[in-house]
Amino acid sequence: MNNKDKKYILMFIFILFGLLTTVQFRSIVNSSKNKPSIAYEIDKLKKELDLEIAEGNRLREEIDFNLKKKESILKTFSSGNDNGQLTDQWETAKLYAGLTDVIGEGVVLTLNDATEKNPFQSSLSLLHSEDIYEVVNELKKAGAQAISINNERVLPTTEVVCAGPTIRVNRNRYAVPFEIKAIGDPKRLYSTFNDSIIFASLSAFGIRVDIKEVKNIEIPKYNGNLDNLLKGLEVANP
Amino acid sequence: MKYRNTIAITVICLIIGLAVAWQYKSVYNNKKTANVQNVTLEDLKDKLILEKKNNEELRSRNDTLNRELKEFEDAKGNIDLYEKNLRIEVEKANIIAGLTDVQGSGIIISISVNDTDFGWISSRDILEVINALRVAEANAIAVNNERIIAMTEISEVGNYLIINGVPMSSDKTFLIKAIVEPQKLDDSIKMLGSVFAKLEKDDMLSVEAEKVDSITIPKIEKNRPSFYFDYIKPSNK
Incomplete structure (x- = not known):
């Protein structure tokens, strides 16, 4: 060098x-x-x-x-x-x-995303708005008489829709976990949900679903502005 | 001497190599944190706008309430005003419960099966359309003239869909009526487009939607199972 x-x-x-x-x-x-x-x-x-x-x-x-x-x-x-x-x-x-707070027996459900990502399609391990309204429909089939999603009272106008990472219910946004309360015959609510296709498919993808019978469930009244729910409506042949 | 030089340069080069790698990583990390901060910033801005909008609505609602209370105070002893107000409140609750026939401008959607040998309408299809109508701010909905109330179920048993306990043949045409404010009609139909496309995807179903100036949606019949209230009691807190 x-x-x-x-x-x-x-x-x-x-x-x-x-x-x-x-x-x-x-x-x-x-x-x-x-x-x-x-x-x-x-x-x-x-x-x-x-x-x-x-x-x-x-x-x-x-x-x-x-x-x-x-x-x-x-x-x-x-x-x-x-x-x-x-x-x-x-x-x-x-x-x-649905404009009164109500109390009664029924079931309380909690839904949360899966703990592990699905190796094939990661969106399968997340909770979607369709899952929520399918679950709610299942409870209605089982004769629920009052339902709330994260304490938002389910009314005839209640929408459940994805808004980015959150889900919109009664025009308010919520993130997981979701707590769905339903008042009705607890046995019927429990067994109908347990036998449902939606429960089986959510469990299969690892979505955490928990349902339990509860004696005294309180479901709050609708908290939003009533006038929004009456827009465009007129009483016919009063 | 010859080897010492080479060794010295090798050591220096090694140190520089390490420094470069370390530096590169640090620059990359800096960029990453900056990105994360930008995301939080946008997120916060969105939340703030939403919160402000909500508060504006709350404020106007509160103002209306205050005005009404003031009217009550001014009209001490005016029985008519109290009675009128109370009747309005009863009617509002009855409309929301689905206990009155209602009318207004709206949308009529017809879903029909192209080939009844292979296709049928599923409960999921109807649920999706109803949910989309709710997102589009429809305030009254009926499927085949069954008023959709809070506890209305859509279930599927054999060749039938059951709504409010009423069986409907799932290979016949379904008519869904919804009342939407006139100024929101066009937006609503646009929003529904993606749901219709999904239903028509497999060429099993055809969906048509039509705007109408006035439709009537019937009230819920009180004997429907979705209208039982024997398990709930008002909670007096």
Whole structure:
């Protein structure tokens, strides 16, 4: 090895060093330019989101309070005017419509994605909106009289649809796990579901399904805006 | 001397090699975290927009309620106003329960079987159409004039679909009526398109949808099994 060779090798090494330093330098400059601002913005958005959620909860409480006030005014009037006849009609209609909290015996189901990815098709190991409405339909077949999905009361208008990684129910979004409560004959609900095709196929793909009979199940009333459910409807031949 | 030089250069080259690999990895990782942060950022923005929209609706609902309460207060002793309001509330609940015939603009969907020797309409088909109509904000739905209420089941037994306890032959044409607000009709039909395409995929079924200015959807018959309430009690909290 002569001196000339050594020089070439050293030159080569220094070229590499130069490149290395440049890449390093640029990466540091870039990351220090981006990172703090993104982190800062995320922080800001999180705070803003928390504020909006708090505001939403406050509004919901206020609406609940006002609804109760309205109800009590109308009921007081009815008891003084027609011995509460209209109030009774109202209570019955609300029970039928899913606008009352109800209690009774039945089953509680929990559904969750599979713990392991399906080796052939990973989407098979996830819970889909079709699975949920098939399960709910199975409970209806078994004579359920009130159903809720993650405490969203199932009404005639209740949609179950994928919205990105979440599932939309009554216009609100939920992620797994799903808890479905159904009031009815517990034995019939349990056995109908256990014998169903949907239960067999969900279990086959490893989706975690659990069903148990429960004595006192509480299912909340519909919590959204009633007027949305009446849009476009007129009573025919009253 | 000859060997020492070579060894020194080899060691230096090794160190540089390691440094390059390490550097490369660190740059790659930096990029990855930046991407993750961007995703969270977009996610947060979406959530914020959704939350703001929800709050706006809640606010307007609360304002309406406050206005109504104010009216009640101003109209102390005005029996008519109270009675009118109470009757409206009863009617709203009755409509949602499915206890009144309702009318409005809407969609009529007909699903028919092309060749009854091979094809039939399955409960899954009907469930999918009904769910899609709900997503399209249809507020009243009937299948072959059976009103779909909260607990309406769609089951399949032999050659029949059973809806509200009523058997319907699964190789005959099914008529599904839905009431949708007039301004949402076009969007709704577009949204239903993908579901129709799915039903027609195997050439077993034909689906037709038609917009109508006014349709009537019948109320639920009270003797239907989907209208039993003997297991539920109001919970008085």
